[in-house]
Amino acid sequence: MSGARACLHGFALACLGLVGCQTAPLTHGEHIREHLAQLIGAQPAPCGEVRSYARQQRLQYRVECQSGDVYGVGVAPDGRVSVTPEAGAKQP
Secondary structure, three states, X not given: OOHHHHHHHHHHHHHHHHHHHOOOOOOHHHHHHHXXXXXXXXXXXXXXXXXXXXXXXXXXXXXXXXXXXXXXXXXXXXXXXXXXXXXXXXXX
């Protein structure tokens, strides 16, 4: 194999290796669930995983945690994020 051909062959193998390492992109719902879990994770009570969430208004969500806690998560017009506990039955 000539030097240029060997270099091209090596480059192609490296590219194929990188393609095999890529992970599938997250769906929109997975991104939302991940970000909500991070926001609620900063609260004193542990949430565990986000069990479910529902969009109530633009940038306003009701989130149910694996722990049974329920939170309201929203973004104000000035960009501040609020996480407030809501009335919700805690799971035993």
